[in-house]
Amino acid sequence: MKRFYGTDLPNPLMLGTAQYPSPAILEQAFRASGAAVATVSLRREGAGGAGDTFWKLIEDLGVLVLPNTAGCHTVKEAVTTAHMAREVFGTRWIKLELIGHTDSLQPDVFQLVEAARILTGDGFQVFPYTTEDLIVAERLLTAGCEVLMPWGAPIGSGRGLNNPYALRAMRAEFPDVPLVVDAGIGLPSHAAQAMELGFDAVLLNTAVARAGDPVLMARAMMDAVEAGRLAYGADPIDARDMAEASTPVIGKAFLA
Amino acid sequence: MKIVINGESCEVVAGTLADLLEERALAGRVATAVNETFVPAAQRPACKLQEGDRVEILAPMQGG
Numbered sequence: 644m645k646r647f648y649g650t651d652l653p654n655p656l657m658l659g660t661a662q663y664p665s666p667a668i669l670e671q672a673f674r675a676s677g678a679a680v681a682t683v684s685l686r687r688e689g690a691g692g693a694g695d696t697f698w699k700l701i702e703d704l705g706v707l708v709l710p711n712t713a714g715c716h717t718v719k720e721a722v723t724t725a726h727m728a729r730e731v732f733g734t735r736w737i738k739l740e741l742i743g744h745t746d747s748l749q750p751d752v753f754q755l756v757e758a759a760r761i762l763t764g765d766g767f768q769v770f771p772y773t774t775e776d777l778i779v780a781e782r783l784l785t786a787g788c789e790v791l792m793p794w795g796a797p798i799g800s801g802r803g804l805n806n807p808y809a810l811r812a813m814r815a816e817f818p819d820v821p822l823v824v825d826a827g828i829g830l831p832s833h834a835a836q837a838m839e840l841g842f843d844a845v846l847l848n849t850a851v852a853r854a855g856d857p858v859l860m861a862r863a864m865m866d867a868v869e870a871g872r873l874a875y876g877a878d879p880i881d882a883r884d885m886a887e888a889s890t891p892v893i894g895k896a897f898l899a
Numbered sequence: 900m901k902i903v904i905n906g907e908s909c910e911v912v913a914g915t916l917a918d919l920l921e922e923r924a925l926a927g928r929v930a931t932a933v934n935e936t937f938v939p940a941a942q943r944p945a946c947k948l949q950e951g952d953r954v955e956i957l958a959p960m961q962g963g
Binding site for chain 2: 732
């Protein structure tokens with residue numbers, strides 16, 4: 644498995660921490676699945692120290708933490724959020740989200756490249772949430788990104804991989820870059836498909852957190868990404884239009 | 900002195916950002932910004948607050 648900014652991941656599942664029915668179920672989903680990376684965010688601190696309680700839960704899980712810049716619409720906002728996240732979470736990793744469209748939550752790739760360049764210069768290790776566009780991908784790498792995270796489908800849509808052709812092209816174009824499908828996964832089969840395409844990890848949240856049984860779904864997702872990874876390594880056969888008998892014909896008894 | 904904390908107008912006594920966190924009993928793991936500019940923890944004691952300042956105090960939260 645490829646290294647993410649010099650860090651080995653024990654498995655290819657990155658899980659979000661939002662939208663679970665309760666903190667206890669969030670914790671169980673991580674423990675049952677073994678997901679090793681947790682995405683987190685920063686929000687206004689209210690009374691009662693909810694932030695500390697949540698942070699304690701994440702710390703106890705012993706997972707790698709990937710803070711995000713969710714909801715940011717400008718370079719300045721994203722860069723400032725990243726700096727605040729680095730101080731709070733004590734990591735140089737940042738999942739850089741720069742939202743360009745309110746309905747689709749499509750990344751604003753122009754601002755994304757600019758913010759990635761600034762943050763790389765500031766010493767961050769940027770995980771850019773991007774589209775499948777290869778030119779944008781190239782620009783992100785030039786800006787200093789060593790990981791790319793194209794969307795499978797819009798965040799929270801659960802539609803799976805909208806454009807497997809483009810994701811396959813990205814894999815072929817950047818064979819040595821760690822690639823993560825981020826967002827849009829709804830089912831384990833979607834996650835397996837991403838891994839079968841040769842992706843290095845899958846990042847998902849809603850599909851697990853909003854499932855009727857998030858703990859069970861987290862396990863299913865882990866099994867799916869592991870199966871997909873093994874399948875990619877096993878060099879799958881090509882699909883064909885016509886049947887081809889698998890049982891040998893030679894030696895067949897004459898009984899007609 | 901009247902300032903805005905996390906979008907809400909507040910009357911405060913504190914003269915610096917560090918004092919403000921103490922006054923509001925926000926001793927936990929937070930990050931701060933004043934007037935949309937990040938203020939690292941080490942600079943909070945030297946960060947003097949002025950009338951009308953917009954202070955953001957952010958804490959760890961669930962995210963995707």
